Amino acid sequence: MKAAVWNGPYDLSIKDVQVPTPSREEVLIKTKVVGICGSDLEIYNGRFKQSTPPMIIGHEGGGVVHAVGAGVSAVKEGDSVIVECVLYCGKCTFCKQGRVNLCVNGGVIGMIGAQGEYAEYFVVPERNCHILPEEISWPEAGLIDTLSCPVYAISKMNVPLDSTVAVFGPGPAGLFFCALAKMRGALKVYLVGTRENRLKFGPQYGADILINVRQENAVDIIREDTEGKGVDIVIEAAGSEKALNEGLRVLKKGGLFLLYGVFGGGPVSVDIQSIQMYEFTVFGSSSVNYPPAIKLIKRGAVRVKDLITHTFTLEELPEAFSSGVIEKRLDNYMKGVVLF
Ligand SMILES: [Zn+2]
Ligand SMILES: [Zn+2]
Incomplete structure (x- = not known):
């Protein structure tokens, strides 16, 4: 079968590899879709140190069950499934x-210790499969993982009914955070970013105020709009040192700060004193919660389709990475999916 193999920094190529065989509790899936994730880019350019080449990457996929191990009972041949990437x-x-993402023997499909999904077939444990409802198309299914991460994070947070929330990073996850914060009860959501083509999606996802930091000062605007107090909750979904520090400067005393962005490049400089002085609660989140994400998409409560700006075939994937379309977000790139 054909697979996209990552051979080291900036080196991804299509190779012929053996179709994997499922063991007793595993399922062989014929791939239909794989979402392209920001983490794939971090692996591709060598910034994500937990990934070691050569490996097949890709972890936001789904497809049709092609074969099952002798001990599998939850799914059967022919089922359409979407696959959760956390191994435990x-x-x-x-x-x-229940904190399986912290498993001491765990891994992540296509990232840490396990082959990924940019391939015609891939093997996963049966318990990682979720049945895909008919209402969700394959391209849309490529965004379930992207929604499932904010769903997991927001379910760990208390979002009071009249709260104010600032989301830094208007990528798909940041937009989903806006929508979920509103559903949980936030009264006003500020969305902060650098790219107009991304910010413009904000209102559709419940963002009330859009701030482009290339033209405006996010700290001044948010502080002024909250009568100097700052917001109750900051969500850093940009993975940027600037956003991180601006986030700390717009957070209300005693506020909640979620670190969601990936800082793959190494240590960053943070105004740590503010956390101590204003008694901020800072917490990280790096897992998924698929069942609610699937239901939200199925019922149209969170629209994912409009965010798919690019679709690729498996053969086109190396070029999509090397040309900078994904890395530099050329051509108004928002979210790409690989369709099989
Ligand atoms: Zn991902
Ligand atoms: Zn474990």
């Missing part, structure tokens, strides 16, 4: 607490 042992202390 089910036995360690973290797994027993």
Whole structure:
């Protein structure tokens, strides 16, 4: 079968590899879609140190069950499924607490310790499969993972009914955070970014005020609009040092700060004193929650379709990475999916 193999920084190529065989509790999937994630880019350019080449990358995929191991009972041949990327042992202390993304023996499909999904077929544990409802098309299914991460993060947060929220980073995840914060009860959402073509999606996802930091000062605008107090919640979904520090400067005393963006490039400089002085609660989030994300898309509560600006075939993927379309977000790139 054909697969996109990452051979090292800036080196992705299509190779002929063996179709994997599912073990007892595994499922072989004939790939239909894989969403292209910001983390794929971090792996591609060598910034994500937990990934080691050569490996097949891709972790936001789904397809049709092609074969199942002898012990599989949850899915059968012919089922359409979307696959959760977190791998875990089910036995360690973290797994027993339900915190499977922290599993000491775990991994992530296509990222850490397991082959990925940019391939004609891939193998995953049966428990990672979720049945895809008929109402969700394959291209849309490529965004379930992208929604499932903000869903997981927001479900760990208290968003009071009259709260104010500032979201930094108007990528797909940032937009989903705007929508979910509104659903949870936020009264006013500020969306902060650098690209007009991304910010313009904001109102559709519940953002009330759009701030383009290339032209405006986010700290001044948010502080002034909140009568100097700042917002109750800041969500950093940009993975940018500037956004991180501006976020800390617009957070209300005693406020909640979610670190969601990926800072793959190494340590960044943070105004740590503000966290101590104003008693901020800062927390990280890096897992998924698929069932609610699937339901939200199925019922049209969160629209994902409009965000798909690019579709590629597997063969086109290396070029999509090397040409800068994904990395430099050329051609108003928002979210790409690979269709099979
Ligand atoms: Zn992802
Ligand atoms: Zn475990």
